[in-house]
Amino acid sequence: MTQPAPIPFNRPNGAHAAVLPDIDAAIRRVLDSGWYILGGEVEAFEAEFAAYHGVNYAVGVANGTDAIELALRAAGVGAGDEVITVAHTAVATVCAIDRAGAQPVLVDIDPQTYTLDPAAAEAAITPRTKAIVPVHLYGQPADMLALSEIAARHHLLLIEDCAQAHGARLNGRLVGTWGHLAAFSFYPTKNLGAVGDGGALITNDEGYALRLRRLRNYGQTSRYNHAERGINSRLDELQAAILRVKLPHLDAQNARRRQIARQYDAGLMGMVTIPLQRPGAESVYHLCVVRHPARDALRASLADAGIGTLIHYPIPIHLQPAYRDLGCAPGSLPATEQVSREIMSLPLYIGLSDAQAVRVIAAVRASVEALTS
Numbered sequence: 001m002t003q004p005a006p007i008p009f010n011r012p013n014g015a016h017a018a019v020l021p022d023i024d025a026a027i028r029r030v031l032d033s034g035w036y037i038l039g040g041e042v043e044a045f046e047a048e049f050a051a052y053h054g055v056n057y058a059v060g061v062a063n064g065t066d067a068i069e070l071a072l073r074a075a076g077v078g079a080g081d082e083v084i085t086v087a088h089t090a091v092a093t094v095c096a097i098d099r100a101g102a103q104p105v106l107v108d109i110d111p112q113t114y115t116l117d118p119a120a121a122e123a124a125i126t127p128r129t130k131a132i133v134p135v136h137l138y139g140q141p142a143d144m145l146a147l148s149e150i151a152a153r154h155h156l157l158l159i160e161d162c163a164q165a166h167g168a169r170l171n172g173r174l175v176g177t178w179g180h181l182a183a184f185s186f187y188p189t190k191n192l193g194a195v196g197d198g199g200a201l202i203t204n205d206e207g208y209a210l211r212l213r214r215l216r217n218y219g220q221t222s223r224y225n226h227a228e229r230g231i232n233s234r235l236d237e238l239q240a241a242i243l244r245v246k247l248p249h250l251d252a253q254n255a256r257r258r259q260i261a262r263q264y265d266a267g268l269m270g271m272v273t274i275p276l277q278r279p280g281a282e283s284v285y286h287l288c289v290v291r292h293p294a295r296d297a298l299r300a301s302l303a304d305a306g307i308g309t310l311i312h313y314p315i316p317i318h319l320q321p322a323y324r325d326l327g328c329a330p331g332s333l334p335a336t337e338q339v340s341r342e343i344m345s346l347p348l349y350i351g352l353s354d355a356q357a358v359r360v361i362a363a364v365r366a367s368v369e370a371l372t373s
């Protein structure tokens with residue numbers, strides 16, 4: 001009997017299948033224009049991305065890491081300031097805070113939703129705290145009701161890391177519209193992905209938007225005039241043109257992701273710990289992260305069955321050699337550390353068929369049963 005084809009963990013080109021002719025036309029349009037950096041496509045994408053969120057401003061940048069760094073810099077956060085975030089995130093979140101010159105303060109997560117624990121964030125506030133950076137991890141909105149209240153009471157900035165949650169909502173309100181500023185990544189595997197690096201910020205504040213436009217382009221106010229020290233972090237025309245094609249399909253693609261997640265929920269109940277949605281949340285399932293105490297054995301068994309999995313993230317940031325000096329000893333973030341030992345991400349992407357999801361479910365069930373028999 002022939003073995004069924006393996007199911008890879010991800011396949012970013014699946015999201016392009018329905019719009020390939022439009023992407024081809026967009027690429028051709030940019031090539032023919034002769035203008036490749038910060039031009040009409042970027043301006044149009046910024047307007048469309050702002051309109052999608054119902055905010056006043058969007059600013060395109062080179063990637064999501066820069067977006068977080070520039071959000072902090074535009075809001076005046078830097079040397080001597082503390083910024084509270086989680087250790088259970090992509091390293092980019094903490095890398096960006098560090099690059100802005102501020103001190104990252106890492107706190108624990110709520111182990112049910114894998115997002116920043118508001119009580120832990122409040123307990124970490126000191127007179128030097130300037131900002132909180134919640135991460136809407138795996139597509140799940142962080143507890144923005146509690147965090148907005150805490151930030152307001154302590155006069156702190158709230159900067160949302162939306163890299164994994166384009167289009168997610170909490171109580172009907174889109175992520176990215178809760179904080180003072182929000183940062184997005186368009187890394188190819190994201191829910192809204194480019195075909196290279198890309199990022200953006202959104203805000204309702206004109207002052208932040210103006211400063212972001214300067215900072216992303218060497219601090220330039222007009223040609224060869226530099227009001228302050230910026231960096232080179234520009235979204236290119238090709239990526240913006242492709243993102244313009246994909247943005248109108250984001251909600252439908254997120255709905256498909258939710259459908260696959262529901263299929264996994266129903267099929268895997270009682271086998272693994274399945275992701276819980278916060279009340280009022282519409283997660284966009286950037287990742288489908290499940291938990292099992294024998295995670296490594298389960299992954300090995302799935303690999304044997306041709307099912308690709310990954311771990312997001314196997315080593316919390318406070319335990320990474322690069323960030324040991326942040327002062328969080330092993331054991332200091334117990335929920336983060338426990339979760340990192342047990343989680344694994346199942347295939348969930350545009351182009352994964354119902355039949356493939358059924359095969360993933362069957363393989364997980366067979367593997368868990370074999371492990372526990």
Ligand SMILES: Cc1ncc(COP(=O)(O)O)c(C=O)c1O
Nearest residue numbers: 063064065090092093163185187
């Ligand atoms: C939660 C989170 N924050 C920030 C980033 C940084 O985005 P980028 O890779 O575009 O720099 C990523 C993506 O890797 C991410 O997943």
